[in-house]
Amino acid sequence: MSKLITMNVDGQELQVEEGKNLIDALSAVGIHIPHFCYHPALGFDGNCRMCLVEVEGARGPQIACNTPVKEGMKVSLSSESSMNLRRKVLEFELINHPLDCPICDQAGECKLQDYYMEAGLSKSRMEVEKVAKEKNLDFGCGVVHDQERCVLCARCVRFLRKYTKTAELGIVNRCDKAKVTTFPEKPINNRYALNVVDICPVGAMTSRDFRFKQRVWFMSSEKSVCHGCAKGCSIYVDHNQEKYKAERVYRFRPRENAQVNGHFMCDAGRLSYRKENENRLTTAKASERFEAVDIATSQAVALLSAAKGKAVFIVSPSWTTEQMAVAKSLATHYDGYLSGYADGYIVKGDGDDLLLKEDKAANRASLELLGISTDRQKLISNLKTAEVVVVLNNDLSLTASDKREFEALFAGKQVIFVGSHRIALADSAQTVIPCASYTEYAGVVVNVDSILQEVTCAIEKECFARRPEQVMAALSGNAIKAELGAVRQQLSASVPALAQVDWNAIPENGLNLKGGAQ
Amino acid sequence: MAVQEVKVLSAKYGIKDSRTLAVARAHGGYSQIEKAFSMEPAQIVEMVKASGLRGRGGAGFPTGMKWSFLPKGLDKPTYLCINSDESEPATFKDRQIIENDPHMLIEGIIITCWAINSHDAYIYIRGEFVRQAEMLNTAIDEAYAAGLLGEKACGKDFRVDITVHRGAGAYVCGEETALIESIEGKKGQPRSKPPFPAVVGLFQCPTIINNVQTIASVPYIIEHGAEGYRKFGTEKSAGTFLFGISGHVNKPGVYETELGVSMKGFIEDLAGGVWKNRKLKAVIPGGSSTPIMTPKEVETCMLDYESIVEHGSMLGSGGIVVLDETVCMVKSLKNLLYFYHHESCGQCTPCREGTGWIYKIVSNIEAGKGKMSDLDLLLELADNMEGKTVCVLSGAAAMPTRSYIQKFRHEFEEHIKLGKCPFAG
Numbered sequence: 054m055s056k057l058i059t060m061n062v063d064g065q066e067l068q069v070e071e072g073k074n075l076i077d078a079l080s081a082v083g084i085h086i087p088h089f090c091y092h093p094a095l096g097f098d099g100n101c102r103m104c105l106v107e108v109e110g111a112r113g114p115q116i117a118c119n120t121p122v123k124e125g126m127k128v129s130l131s132s133e134s135s136m137n138l139r140r141k142v143l144e145f146e147l148i149n150h151p152l153d154c155p156i157c158d159q160a161g162e163c164k165l166q167d168y169y170m171e172a173g174l175s176k177s178r179m180e181v182e183k184v185a186k187e188k189n190l191d192f193g194c195g196v197v198h199d200q201e202r203c204v205l206c207a208r209c210v211r212f213l214r215k216y217t218k219t220a221e222l223g224i225v226n227r228c229d230k231a232k233v234t235t236f237p238e239k240p241i242n243n244r245y246a247l248n249v250v251d252i253c254p255v256g257a258m259t260s261r262d263f264r265f266k267q268r269v270w271f272m273s274s275e276k277s278v279c280h281g282c283a284k285g286c287s288i289y290v291d292h293n294q295e296k297y298k299a300e301r302v303y304r305f306r307p308r309e310n311a312q313v314n315g316h317f318m319c320d321a322g323r324l325s326y327r328k329e330n331e332n333r334l335t336t337a338k339a340s341e342r343f344e345a346v347d348i349a350t351s352q353a354v355a356l357l358s359a360a361k362g363k364a365v366f367i368v369s370p371s372w373t374t375e376q377m378a379v380a381k382s383l384a385t386h387y388d389g390y391l392s393g394y395a396d397g398y399i400v401k402g403d404g405d406d407l408l409l410k411e412d413k414a415a416n417r418a419s420l421e422l423l424g425i426s427t428d429r430q431k432l433i434s435n436l437k438t439a440e441v442v443v444v445l446n447n448d449l450s451l452t453a454s455d456k457r458e459f460e461a462l463f464a465g466k467q468v469i470f471v472g473s474h475r476i477a478l479a480d481s482a483q484t485v486i487p488c489a490s491y492t493e494y495a496g497v498v499v500n501v502d503s504i505l506q507e508v509t510c511a512i513e514k515e516c517f518a519r520r521p522e523q524v525m526a527a528l529s530g531n532a533i534k535a536e537l538g539a540v541r542q543q544l545s546a547s548v549p550a551l552a553q554v555d556w557n558a559i560p561e562n563g564l565n566l567k568g569g570a571q
Numbered sequence: 572m573a574v575q576e577v578k579v580l581s582a583k584y585g586i587k588d589s590r591t592l593a594v595a596r597a598h599g600g601y602s603q604i605e606k607a608f609s610m611e612p613a614q615i616v617e618m619v620k621a622s623g624l625r626g627r628g629g630a631g632f633p634t635g636m637k638w639s640f641l642p643k644g645l646d647k648p649t650y651l652c653i654n655s656d657e658s659e660p661a662t663f664k665d666r667q668i669i670e671n672d673p674h675m676l677i678e679g680i681i682i683t684c685w686a687i688n689s690h691d692a693y694i695y696i697r698g699e700f701v702r703q704a705e706m707l708n709t710a711i712d713e714a715y716a717a718g719l720l721g722e723k724a725c726g727k728d729f730r731v732d733i734t735v736h737r738g739a740g741a742y743v744c745g746e747e748t749a750l751i752e753s754i755e756g757k758k759g760q761p762r763s764k765p766p767f768p769a770v771v772g773l774f775q776c777p778t779i780i781n782n783v784q785t786i787a788s789v790p791y792i793i794e795h796g797a798e799g800y801r802k803f804g805t806e807k808s809a810g811t812f813l814f815g816i817s818g819h820v821n822k823p824g825v826y827e828t829e830l831g832v833s834m835k836g837f838i839e840d841l842a843g844g845v846w847k848n849r850k851l852k853a854v855i856p857g858g859s860s861t862p863i864m865t866p867k868e869v870e871t872c873m874l875d876y877e878s879i880v881e882h883g884s885m886l887g888s889g890g891i892v893v894l895d896e897t898v899c900m901v902k903s904l905k906n907l908l909y910f911y912h913h914e915s916c917g918q919c920t921p922c923r924e925g926t927g928w929i930y931k932i933v934s935n936i937e938a939g940k941g942k943m944s945d946l947d948l949l950l951e952l953a954d955n956m957e958g959k960t961v962c963v964l965s966g967a968a969a970m971p972t973r974s975y976i977q978k979f980r981h982e983f984e985e986h987i988k989l990g991k992c993p994f995a996g
Contacts, residue, residue: 102921
């Protein structure tokens with residue numbers, strides 16, 4: 054943190070960080086200056102004029118986004134004249150706005166709406182005809198644009214120029230005929246496109262995927278971590294239970310985290326929320342017949358007890374660190390071999406230098422921390438002599454060669470599949486026990502840069518809500534500890550890298566296991 | 572005493588083939604190069620400062636002071652941009668220089684490049700000036716052929732290259748940072764300041780942007796010195812100015828006079844007075860954005876920076892428009908606002924939305940569909956637009972709006988009361 058300086062806002066002395074602009078410096082101490090075009094990741098542009106403030110001694114109103122804080126600076130935000138500055142700009146923003154909030158997805162999280170409410174404007178003075186523009190334009194990559202709602206802040210344009218460097222959008226025309234548009238026949242085409250929906254301060258950019266699905270005020274939001282790849286972007290899980298329907302996740306949104314993902318996330322990760330709702334494994338099987346979960350569990354316990362010393366456990370590289378520890382205990386309990394083999398999760402050439410990683414496993418780093426082998430040959434040699442194989446949500450069918458090879462190795466063995474989704478093994482295994490997925494349990498994951506973050510439980514799926522650690526405890530005949538607190542205590546004691554983790558106070562932005570807390 | 576023309580910049584006007592290098596040289600063109608190169612660059616900057624030369628593009632900023640804002644010791648090239656966008660309605664003086672004496676501009680550019688240590692000058696010329704761009708390029712080609720430009724400009728160990736860059740027809744590109752954006756190949760939109768172009772300008776390098784007339788005045792200053800230039804004009808408005816006068820006068824055109832002459836005298840003595848023996852109704856003194864003046868104000872106003880400001884308007888670009896008694900002021904304002912609405916770059920909210928809104932309100936009044944409350948709304952919107960944006964285009968639309976309504980409110984009220992235009996017959 055750089056030097057602190059003292060300034061005065063509305064007569065109140067404040068300590069703010071030197072070298073920042075007014076918006077950022079004051080935001081850090083909890084004061085929001087209304088703005089549309091400024092975005093910390095995209096820099097200032099100065100076009101919206103919403104952040105005009107009165108600075109003592111300055112010639113006329115200044116834009117806060119391009120005004121660096123100075124020692125002794127005096128700024129007025131809530132004076133009548135300062136409020137009026139914003140009211141006037143807001144009036145201009147609104148005169149040609151369609152005011153279609155009732156059918157706008159952004160309603161409830163719209164800056165235009167918020168500022169309107171704050172400024173207390175109620176009556177329009179606009180009595181001449183509004184400017185009509187186009188609506189429902191398909192910009193590609195699931196981005197839908199409404200030109201009438203647009204405030205032309207150019208955040209989307211700047212994002213595609215500065216961040217993805219693909220520059221698919223531009224503003225054409227002048228005056229109130231100006232509009233954001235794509236080049237002819239050249240839709241948005243990059244893997245981060247849907248971020249323009251987030252950074253759009255109004256409802257001009259909407260997501261084809263989310264449009265008209267939910268009113269945002271009905272949804273609850275949980276802080277969590279994307280499981281789309283090893284980057285582990287910080288996210289919000291937005292979910293809701295509609296009347297007479299099962300609770301479901303409606304969207305993932307990036308959560309600002311300077312040490313992981315900045316302000317953004319990739320489209321694949323964002324849309325991976327769908328997997329939490331679709332193709333879920335809900336039914337248990339025992340002896341290749343559908344059975345109650347408890348019956349399937351006791352059958353599995355019987356099989357494992359009979360095969361002591363001859364069981365192989367293959368754990369998912371995306372499970373939480375705590376779940377991996379429980380898996381380790383389970384394997385030890387049955388004197389079996391535990392593997393974290395997950396080469397199939399690596400998709401060569403699928404990474405980039407922004408956020409996307411080739412490794413699609415969310416917690417591979419913890420396999421290493423816990424000393425769980427990921428070696429393919431060792432797994433194969435252990436499988437050859439095994440009688441029972443317990444697959445703990447690890448998808449071995451991700452590559453065709455793995456699928457063929459492991460199908461052959463599993464032949465003639467008792468296969469127990471504990472899983473959240475209906476992958477191939479859910480059909481072929483003799484014993485199947487469903488378990489929760491990562492929006493339905495809590496724990497920690499460690500990303501590719503050794504940053505440990507918390508996954509929180511957003512949804513309780515009562516009907517099949519056994520968490521992986523609960524399933525594993527049951528598989529041990531309740532002989533091993535699976536309660537989160539106990540597992541964490543054990544982790545702190547046994548894993549040096551985790552010795553210093555204060556499990557009750559993991560920072561929202563995660564903990565860098567290599568460099569300490571942020 | 573009648574207002575007289577002074578031939579400083581317009582000395583070669585009317586001479587046959589004055590555009591050509593040979594004729595220009597025969598009449599003193601490029602005669603100041605030797606003297607300029609014998610001076611230290613800093614001396615030239617000081618001389619221009621002392622001459623009191625102010626920017627002739629509209630804002631009237633002291634030229635020498637602008638040059639002295641360039642940062643010293645930067646490891647970057649310095650660029651010179653000549654603003655020949657000349658898009659302000661009623662302004663047509665720079666065009667005359669290019670058409671009649673382009674070599675005076677080129678001479679000014681060479682001297683200025685030496686003074687500010689720049690090797691690359693861009694002349695940004697208005698897109699509609701097709702013929703003028705051709706003339707300029709012809710003159711530049713001649714200058715290259717004669718060794719006046721290029722690697723060893725005028726035989727000195729100093730490179731000067733000039734590139735003519737044509738605009739694509741946007742008024743806003745006359746704003747210096749929009750001009751820079753346009754030269755860089757981007758959409759012409761003014762940049763937020765700071766940083767100012769003298770520090771971060773064209774291609775992120777220090778840049779000086781001057782009007783054609785400003786730079787064309789430089790050779791004369793070199794020749795006659797600061798005092799020689801100060802012989803013309805007033806204390807704070809030194810030198811001569813090419814005024815373009817149009818509208819309802821008998822002899823419209825461009826006339827060069829020293830600054831500080833009587834506006835009324837200028838209109839009557841040089842432009843032949845209001846045509847058709849009609850009465851004067853109003854004068855736009857310096858391009859369409861400057862506040863309109865009543866005959867009473869014109870009576871006592873002098874054509875210099877201070878006097879016009881004292882009379883509530885601005886010298887601007889020196890484009891004088893004379894309106895006679897038959898003009899409908901509402902229609903006249905509507906015409907101006909149509910232009911400013913069309914030319915607003917669309918970047919800043921108050922301008923993008925405001926210019927359209929006030930244009931529509933004034934159109935309604937003109938069509939007899941206005942309300943009395945519209946007039947106060949217009950005045951308030953003008954305030955809300957001015958000074959709230961990146962550039963002054965918003966103010967350029969607000970200033971006429973405010974002055975037309977304040978000074979000719981009765982005409983607006985008459986439209987509203989009658990429900991039609993009283994001038995429409």
